[in-house]
Amino acid sequence: MKAIETSGTVDEQHRLHLDAPLSDLAAQRVRVIVLAPDADEPDEATWLTAASRSPAFDFLHDSAEDVYTANDGVPFHD
Numbered sequence: 001m002k003a004i005e006t007s008g009t010v011d012e013q014h015r016l017h018l019d020a021p022l023s024d025l026a027a028q029r030v031r032v033i034v035l036a037p038d039a040d041e042p043d044e045a046t047w048l049t050a051a052s053r054s055p056a057f058d059f060l061h062d063s064a065e066d067v068y069t070a071n072d073g074v075p076f077h078d
Contacts, residue, residue, distance in 0.1 A: 010034075
């Protein structure tokens, strides 16, 4: 079984609209699992802000952690 992750919106008529077409699939039946956030669940921007301010990541400001430069490795283009 192939798994594809995408996002979408459920409209007022309870229909699911995907943000992008599923071009890898031909006309066939599929199983759908919908993961909806809880009403009190923080959004992604809130999580990112909290993580960037968390003291748990203070070690990343240490220059000893800068072991790579922009010249290391090769670019990855997906």
